[in-house]
Amino acid sequence: MSTWDWQVFCKDTIDGEIVPRCFGSGGDVTYLDWLLSAWGWTMAVSVLALLVALTLGSLMGILRTTPHRGLVLLGNAWTELFRNIPLLVQIFLWYHVVPALIPFLRGVPSFILVVIGLGLFTSARISEQVRAGIQSLSGGQRMAGLAVGFTLPQTYRHVLLPMAFRIIIPPLTSEAMNIVKNSSVAFAVSISELTLFALQAQEETSRGIEVYLAVTGLYFITAFALNRAMLFVENRVRVPGMIGGGT
Amino acid sequence: MPMIEMNNVSKWYGRFQVLAECSTQVEKGEVIVVCGPSGSGKSTLIKCVNGLEPFQQGEISVNGISVGDPKTDLPKLRARVGMVFQHFELFPHMSITENLAIAQVKVLGRSRDEARERGIKLLDRVGLRAHADKFPGQLSGGQQQRVAIARALAMDPICMLFDEPTSALDPEMINEVLDVMVELAQEGMTMMVVTHEMGFARKVAHRVVFMDQGRIVEDDKKDAFFGSPRSERAQQFLSKILHH
C-alpha cells in the first residue's frame, strides 16, 4: 500500500495544483473547499428533513392515539406506507416519478425533493416513537386531564405531550442521528453532499483512503455533535423527581 | 333536585356487562360511600358520573345536566365536578403550584395571579404550603393525594368524586388523606366516595351503597347498613372487611 497523501485536499479540483493554505481563492476550488461545502449540504439536508419528519411524524403519532377510528387509520396507513418502501426507492420516486406525474412540481429543485423524501421516510419512524411514548403514559393521566375540564386537545397539549416528548428523547436522538446517515442516499440524485463527494473525489484523485477517512470523520463528528445536543436538551427539560422522565 | 341522579344505568365492555341497571341519587351536601368487592363495577360507576366512561343504557344527570346527552358540553360539566384518582395522577412535568393553577387558567379563564393565590390557599388548607414549588415526583404518596384533592377543589366544584383515594397509599399515610376528606364532608361538600375505608364511612357518610357484580345490591342509610344489612352478600362483605 502506498504512503499517505493528505496534501490531496489542498489540490485545486480543476488543474490538480497544490494551493497554499489549502483554501482556494478567486473562483478556484480545492478539494478541501469542496469537502466542507459537501458537509454543509449534508447538514442542510439533515436538519430540514428532521424538521419535516418531526412535524409530520408527531402529528401522525398523535393521531394514532386518539379515540377516533378514522384518524387512527390515517396515521397507521401513513406509517406503513413510508416505512415499507426502501429510502432509496422513495427518493427515486420523488426525483423521477413525482415531477412527471405532477407538472406543478416540475420546477422544484432536487434538494427540496430529497428533503421531502427523507423527511417523510423518517416521519414514519418518528410516528412510532411518539405513539409509543404517549401510550406508555398511564391511562389515568388522560382521565385526570379530562376530569379537570380539559377538552381532548387541551389534554394532549398540557398533560400527555409534554411528558411523552420527554420520554422519547433517547429514541428521537437515534432518529436524528439516523437522518444524518440516511442523508447519504442523496448521492443517487446528484445532491452535492458528503457521499457524492466521496465517490467523485475518490475517482478523480485515486486517494480513496484519505478521502473516505475525511468523509467518515465528518459523519462521525456530525453524529456526535447531534448526540451531545440532544443530551443537553434532555437535561434541560428533565422533570425533578423523575428518573428518566417516565411514570 | 338531587345533585347527582342515576337511573337504570347499564354498561357493557363488548359482551361483558359491567354495570346492570344501577339507580341511585346524591342530594346536595350528602356524602355517599360506594363499596363492594373487586370487580363489582364501583370504579366504573363513578367514572360514568362525569362522563369519563361512556354508558349504553340509562341516564345520569349532575345538577340537572344530562351526562349521556351528546349535546352536553362535557368539559364544561367536568370543570364543575371534582375528581380524585386512586393513583393521584398529578401532572408530573409541572410544579405543585402549576398543577393547581393550570386548569383554573385554561378552563375557567382565571388570571394567573388569581389562580396561583387560590392554589396557595388550598395548599395551606391541606397542610402542604411548604411544597408549593416542588414537583410531584418529590412528594410522598399521601402528600401527592392531598395536592390532588386541592387541585380538584381549586375549580370550585359543586360535588366531588373519589375513586379509591387511599387504596394506593402506605398505611401510615392513609389518615392524613382521610382527615382532609372528613373536613370536606363536614363543611357540606357533596361527595361520592368509592372506598374500603369503613371507618371513614362510619364517621361522615350519610348513606352507603353496596355493589356486587355490576349491580347496586344495597343502598341504605349508614346506620342501617352497618347495623343490619339486608342482603347476604353485604353481610359477608362487612364481616370480612371489618375484621381488621
Added chain:
Amino acid sequence: MFGALNLDFSFLTLDVISGYVVKGFIFSIQLTLIAMLGGIVLGTLLALMRLSGRPWLVVPAAGYVNTMRSIPLVMVILWFFLLIPLAIGRPLGAEISAIITFTLFEAAYYSEIMRAGIQSVSKGQVAAGYALGMNYRQTMGLIVLPQAFRNMLPVLLTQTIILFQDTSLVYAIGAYDLLKGFEIAGKNFNRPVETYLVAALLYFVICFSLSLLVRRLQQRIAIVR
C-alpha cells in the same frame, strides 16, 4: 394538477420481467438471507464478547459495533469495495463485496438485539445452570441463548426486513439487485416512471406482508409465554 397522466405499463411482459427483474430479485434475496444468517451468528458472538466483562473482549467488540452504527451504510459499502481488493490483491465483483459488507455491517445491529435478548434472560437461569454443574459454554448454549433468541425473534425479523430494504443501497457500487433490474428495464424501454412505481409497489407488498407475519408471530409468542 395531474396533467398528462399517460402511464403505460404494457411493456412489463413476463419476458421483460424474467429478463431484467428476476435476476436482481434473486440477488437481493440471496444477499438478505446470507447477511441475516451470517450477521446473527457474528452478532451473537459480538454480544457475548461485550457481556463477558473482560476488557480485552469488550473494547474491540464495543468499538466495532459503535463504529458500524455511526457510519452511513453507503459509506461502509464504499469502504469495503475499496479496501477488500487492496487486501486480497485483486479486484472484486460488486455482488461479492456487497455480501461481505452487509454481513459485517448488519452483525453490529444484530449484536445489539442479541445483547438485549441475553440480558432479558433472568440471572436465575444462569445460576441454575451453574448450580447443576454446567460450564459457561453449556449454560450459554443450552439455556441462555435459546431463550434469548426466542425472546428477540420478532425484533430480529424486523431487522431483517430493514436489511432487505437496505440492500437497495448496493446501487452505489452498481451491483445488480432488484432495484437495478427495474432501473435497467426502465431505461431500456424509456419508461422510468412506470418501473420505479412498480418497484416501489413490489417492495411495499413484500415488506408489509412480512411485517404482518412478524406481528402475528409476536402475538403467538406472547400467548405461549
